[in-house]
Every structure is written in structure tokens, then in C-alpha cells.
Amino acid sequence: MQERMTERGHNGDVPEDKAQAALETTNDDAHVETADSTYVSTGVLSVVVISVCCASFLVGLDQTIVAGAAPRITISFHALGDIGWWASAYLLTSASLQLVYGRLYTLFSTKWTYISAIAIFSIGSLICAVAPNSVAFIVGRAIAGSGAAGMMSGSVLVCFGINLPICASTVLGVCFSVKRRDKIHQKKSWQEKIRHFDLPGTILLTTALVCLILALQLGGIVYSWSNGRVIALFVVSGIVSLVFLLVQIMLPSQRSFPAEIIRNRNVSLAALFSGFISGGMFVVITYLPIWFQAVKGASALRSGGMMTPIIAPFVVMSALSGGITQAIGYYNPAIFFGVILATTGAGLLTTFDSTTTSSRQWIGYQLVYGLGAGAGVPSPMLVIQTVLSTANVPIGVSLVNLTQMLWSSVVVAIAQSVFVNELEKAVKAAPPNFDVSLLIKSGAADLGNTYTVEHLEKAIPAYSKAISRTFYIATALSCAALFLAAPVRWKSMKKKV
Template identity: 35%
Template sequence: MAITKETAEPATPELSGLDEPEKLTHSAHSSTTGQVEPASAAAPTDQTPRSPDGNDVKGGTTAGSPQSNQPQHLTGVKLVVIVASVTMAVFLMLLDTSIVGTATPYITDEFHALQDIGWYAAAYQVASAPLQLLTGKIYQKFPLKWTFLGFFALFELGSVLCGAAQSSTMLVVGRAVAGMGSSGLFNGAMVILVASVPLHRRPPIMGMFMGISQLGVVCGPLIGGALTEYVSWRWCFYINLPVGGAFALFLMILHVPEQAPKPSFVSALPTLFRDLDLIGFSLMSPAAIMLLLALEYGSGTYPWNSSVVIGLFCGAGATCIVWLVWNWRRGDKALVPVSMARRRVVWSGAITQALMLAPMFMISYFLPIYFQAVKGVSPSKSGVYVLPNIMGQLLTAFLSGFMVQRTGYILPYVMFACATTAVGTGLLALLSPSTPTGEWVGFQLISGLGRGFGLQMCLLAVQTVLKPAEVPLAISLLMFTQFLTSSVFLVVGNAIFDVVLRAQLAAQAPAVDAQAVIDAGTTGFRAGVVGPADLAGVVLAYANSCKPVFALAAAAPAAAFFVAPFLGMVDVRKGKKAAPPKGDEKA
């Protein structure tokens, strides 16, 4: 019996009513269940690949493969290796941001350059921050794998320069090079995961990525303390080479799918200046640099009311205004596309994530100070004492991914994360010289558990709502906002700590030289600088100085709690917003 055309063709679901994110999600689901993807069954009407801005791509690649415009995702061993590789790269990058604090006393002892201490961290930040927004455009324009490996190679080069430094100046240059490389690592890792994993399977994998990689921030004092105490401060930087090199090699030999068409490098060159909005970048980067320099100088080198600091703040503000005007005039071709930035899920996600995660850097910096100065433990042991904070964050980062995959909705977990992080961090403000072990362990657990729930939520929200070509730009905006916010909170916290410590030393131990105590460091003041009669007063002064810092850290996620509802009820299972509030598209 003859078979008609209708019975020969497989039945496929209708996709005409779905928006673009839904089609991509359905395509990924069909490929995993064995169903035939409708878009591949029928001949497309237009085979011309297009770039993210809608222009024809000549000689470029299409999303997924040359034969199909449908997204191609990874499974099995390939997916595991890629996830592990990008996770370890970001872990090393975040470790590098916090490990240098432990190594600084040993570095200054060798180079005798006490005046350069601030630059060991500032050079990294100043080089990294301005490039973060530009990396979104770069990943949108060029192949994901090789762009990511390029940034990672630059980061590794900076680590080599730091480890082999023969002078303080060489170390500062190495930190700047590493900062430039780090600017594209987190954004690139996120975009690679988005390209490799379908949306409905992404939450648990994102949870593992965020949970493990973010451990770099809180593991810095632990690993750095052990390396500087038992090996050499140089291995705080050399450690990036063998570990990072191995995972970079794995990534190099594997295929990373592209979820949006990319032009070839040669065809992209004529319009590269315009497509990357380098004019906008040249306006934005000085504003970010001047802001970071003002914060760095004001926290130690110059008084806050000095002409240098005030001039830098004014210059940053004026340049930022000029950039905002330029960005608005450029519209969707700007460094930060206007229509994307006006979407509620983007701006609310950026603010919520920045405020919710600001305490992470403050806790990783000031909690070891409490343990070393107040409890009298060594730098390496203080790293062990912050393990409850690490383990709580790791546990809920994993758990939240599976919970979101099952329930679909993001907002409830964001609200819970903000509230719990605020409570746990606020409890740290109760720490005193007599606080028992059970309490400081419990306080850290609460703070870490809450923060772990929120690590990936805002990033998942923007991935769910935006088109694949917009995701690199949105992620770079969220990371840029988080970086600047964390820097501001850390500097303000340090300024508060310094002012309160001096006042507390005068009140609790009036017989000691306050400047000598501060210069001796958190552990050195016990070695002959402070006599037995004044030791209890100095310890109490340090404990009281940490209290307002932890209170400030708790205020950030408390504020995020009131911004988070603007994210709306995003459902990652459907790839769209469920019952979006009126006016969600724009502010």
C-alpha cells in the first residue's frame, strides 16, 4: 500500500506561538528526548547567518553548526569537562582577588615597599573593572572558546609576572596584567555554560559552578595563609599555573557550541570599532578608574577631603555623565544597549545581585581580622575558622539549583537569600572576645546558607528572559555592577574600621601608642608592642571595631530584599516570565 506524504512525515508540535527563548528551550528538550525538531524538518527560508546586531555574516559560523541554525548543546563527558574547566578557571580568578591580602606582609618584608601595599589590590581592580562591560561585546562578536582562553592566558601571564617579581613595581605590573585577563573570565564562563546547557537543565549546573567557583573568595585566606607560612608567598601566584594550565588544555581540545551566529575575524575587522562601541568604552573606563583610585587613595594615601580625592570623585562623576549621554544616543548599539538596560529583570537583577553579594568580600576580609586580632590565632588557622561560612554557601548553592529546576520560580529563593544573608551577617556584629565557638560557627553558617541560595538567581533570571545574543551583555553588566558595589562597600568598611579602631584604642587602652598597634598588624601587636596590662583593652578595641563593619555588610542584602520583587516571577522551565507584572519590559 502506498504511503502518503502526510503519514510519512513525523508529527511535530506547533511552535508558531512561542517566543524565541521558548523555541530554543523546546529545541534543546527535543534533542534530548529523541523528538524531531520542526525547524530542521522544513527547509528554512533564509540560510544567511546573521550577527547579533542583525547584519549579514559573511564567512562566519552559525549557531551550533554550519548546517543548522538550531542550538546545539553538550551532554556526557564533554559537558562535565567543560563545566569543570570553566569552574576551575573562575575559582582561580576569584582566589587571586582574596589571596593577596595574606601574602602582603611577607611581600613587604622582602621588597621593603610599604607604600605600595594598596597597589597590590588596586592595580588588579583598576585594570579589571573598565574592561568588564567591553567583554560582553567581545563575547557577542567572537568565538566563545578562543576568546575565553585568550583572557585566561593573559591572567596566567600576570600570575607568572607576580610570582617571579624581583621588585614591588614588577609585582604591581603583574597584578595589572592579571586583572586585565580576569575581566573576561566570569562573563565568558557564564556564556559558555549558557551555550552548552539547555535552559531547563541549567539551574543545578549553574549552582555547582557558582558554589565551587565562589569558594575562591573565601578560600583565599585559608590557602594563602598555608602557602605563605609553609612554602613561599610566590606560590600564591604560581598555584594558578599548573592547575589552570591543565584545565585550559582540556577546554582547548573540546568543541564549545555557539548559540548565536558569529562573523569571521577578518569580516568583523572593518566594523569592529563601531560594533564594540570603543568610544563609549573610552568614556566609561576613565570614570571607573577614577572612582576606584579615589576610593583607594581616600582609604589610606590621602585624606578624604584632599584635593586629589575630591578631584577624582568629581572627574569620575563628570565622565560618567558624558558616557551616559553617549550611551543613550547610541541606543541598542551602545556598550550597554538601552533597551536591554531598561528591562526590569536586568536593572533589578543587577542591583539585587550587587547588594546581596557585597557582604561576601567584606566577610572574607574582616572575619580573618577578628579571628587573628581578637581570638589570637595564626593566619592559616583563621582560614580554618571561616570554613563554616564556606560550607554553608557551598551546600545551598548546590541545593538551590536542583530546587529551581523542580519548582521553576526564582523570586522566592532570591527573597529568602536576601533575608537570611542579612540576618546571618548581622549576627556577626555580635562577635566579642568571649563569643563561644558554637555561636561564631552558627552565625557563619546562617550567612553562608543564605548567600549560597542567591549566588546564581539573578543570572538565571536574565538568561531566562533575554535572547541568547543579549546574554553576554547582560551578564557583563551584572558583574560590572557587582564588582563596583563590592569595591565601594569594602573601602567604606575599611574606613569605618580604621576610624572606630583608633577611637576604641584611645578609650579601651589609652596607655598604648595607637599608631604602633595599627602598624604592628592584627597578630604583631601581641609580640612586645602591647604589654600584658593593656592587651585585653586592645583586643576589645579590635572586636568593637569589627561590629559596625558587619552591620554595614548586613545592610546591603537587607536593601536587596526590597529591590528583588522587581525581578518578577521568572519560570526557568518555560523559558519565559509567568504572569509578568504590567510594564515589565521597561522601567
């Protein structure tokens, strides 16, 4: 009895040295993880936080930077029809690579995966900064989106140049501050890591998305909707999407998302809601600056200031709704409040007119929409964190990000088609000597330097009407988001899953 007490200690616990030995022999991986997970000093932690915040700022900046610069860029490149591509290329690669980066962060060093993503983003930003034409600019945007996908998972043309010094400082901060050795990742062979990649799913999904975006961009602009090329792209996109679904069903080992997450009604609804509400906002922030510069004659800098009524409420409401939601314990009120205001605001934006819309109106309408989007956009993440276990939250977040970027890229492409088609329709009643093709090929700013006073009276209303038509898309998406929000379960955020 005495020997037994001595063996187990006075409180019946295994002695520390033997417990440690048992831990080492039975759970080596866990031991390695514990040994490496040391706390860092306040100074080092501050550098890491600042570095990650800088990277997150760049991702957010690049999602919206084209909006304010687009009218001025169209003058340099003479490519008004490519506005949708400048946004879609970035969003498309950001969406399609979400799953790839999710696995990279799981199988490889978090530190070096993050730095590699920043490097890719920097290369894309450099290409955008020095792009001589629209095609090069689109390529740069696609490359930047490829890097931004990893930066998201981890945390005017010369405007693009400011990304480079911030990226450099971020890389230095991460390199010298993050010292953790990823022994668990190092112990896995390359064959084991590659086996965990969903290469078939990634290739199929990317192919389907590219074909769909190409069809939406070319249809009705470069070719008619009945053109064989456009139809073929739609057909290929549909077939490849079907194959992607079959792979997910027939090959469980290559499944992009666990079945239990896909089958969770609340996760699917939250992801779709995020795509609808975010897609509508991308349309608004893409075409509002064009309206200010083409219709109101504002400069690129001034148009950015004129968008303050939508950006400031969005930021404030995002933080405010998050705090209120935490206090209430339920995310549903913020979702409904946001989507109702967003629908109302988007509907008001459709009334924009070149002559009758006053400053009080365009300020007030933006304010309503900004408050709604600010409350609605962050809410799906709260749903994911509440309805899923801690282990499944990261993959749930990836699903929301994927849907958000995917829907946004598709919606912006649709909006571009609507904008160009409506622009051509709006000038059909123009004078005989009015050059309609010049309206499409010219830039969206400084129309006074392109047309005479007589023709300008036709061009400005044409722009205003075409842009207001794109806001109908944002309105429809917000309305649809309301129906997606209704079935979401009311679950207390203060209770464990």
C-alpha cells in the first residue's frame, strides 16, 4: 500500500517525471507542438500584429482600389469595356485559390506560406504599377489576387505602387519576429503533403470559373449572346462544374470540404448570404466612382472623398454591430437589420439621375447602403463561429471566403455587361454624327475632352442611366439575401457548440 502511494504520490497523481515520459512516448507530436509553442515578448507580438494588420489592409485596399482609379485608368488604356475584368481577375484568383492556401497552411510552414503569398501579391502589384496596357494590368490583378488569397487566409495606377514598401516591411516583420519551428510539418514527406491536396477539385473549379467569367465578359460586348464562342464557354463551365460535383461525391479523399460542413444548413446559408451581400457591394463601389467622375465631373481624388458616406458608415457599423451582437448573444438581428437597409439603399441608388440627383440625395442614399452593408457583411463569420466546432471553424471560414469572392467576381462581370449594353442603348437616339463606338472605347473621365458640348448632353445622361442599371443588380442581390437570412437558426453565441 505504501509503495502504491509512493508510486502515485500523495494526491493519487502520476509523478511529473513519469507523466512527462509517458507523454513523450505516447504523443510525440503533441509534445513537439507544446515545446515549440512558446510565448513571445510584448515587443515581438506587437511587430507580428502590426505586420499582419498591414497585410490585411493591403488585401482590403486592393479589393477596392480599382473602383476609384478605374475612370482614370480607362483614359490611359482606352478600355472602358475592361473595367469588369480589372475587378473580376483579382476576385477570381482570390476565390479559386482559397482551398489551395487552406491546405498549404495546414501542410507547410505557416510563416513561409504567408511570406510566399505576400511575395506573389507584391509581384502582381508591381505589374499593375508598370502595366503598359489593359491586358498587362489584368494579368497583374490576377497575380495579385493569387497572393491575396493566401494573405486573406493568413489574416489610380501609381496607387498600386504603395503596396510594395508595405509588403516589404510586412515580410521583414514576419521573418524576424515569427521564430516558431514547424516540426510537425517537417516530419511529413512531400508525398504525404501532396496527397492531402485537392488538385483535381482545384483545377476543375478554376476552369469552370474562368469559362463562366469569360462568357459573361464576352457575351453582349465582344460577341452576341448567341455566338458559338459564348455558348461553348457556358456549356464547358456547366460540364466542368458537374464533374467537380461528381468528384466531391465519388472521391471522399479528394473532397474540398467535409460532408458534415456542407450538410449544415446554417453554414450553406451563411456562405450564400455572404456572397450575395458582398457581391452587391462590389458592384456599388465599382460603379459609384464612375458616376461621380463621368456624370458629376469629379476628379479621381474628389470622387474618393465623395464615397465617404458609404465607406465611413460601413466601417463604423461593422464594429458597432459586432459589439451589439456580442452583447445580445444572437447574430440574426444584425443580419436582418443589415440586409433590409442594404436593400433600401441599393434601391435608392437606382434613382441616380444626371440632372435631378442632389448632393443631399447621393450622400443620404450612400449612408443608408453603407450602414446596411456594414451590418450584413461581417455577420456570416459570426454564424460560422457559432454553429461549428472550433476544429471546423477554419474550413467554414474558407467556405465563406470562397463563396464571397466567387459571387463577387461573377456579379461584377454581369454588371460590366449590363453597363456596356445599357450605354449603347442609351445613345441610340443620339444625333446622326454621334460616335457611339467612341463612347465605349474612350475613358470614363474627362468626357468634355472627348465630345463637343452638343454631344456631351447625350453622353452624360447615357453614362448615368447605364450606371444606375448596374445598381439594380445590387438591389436584387440584397433582396435575395433576405430570403437566405430567414431560415438561419437562432443560436446563442454564448453557448458552446
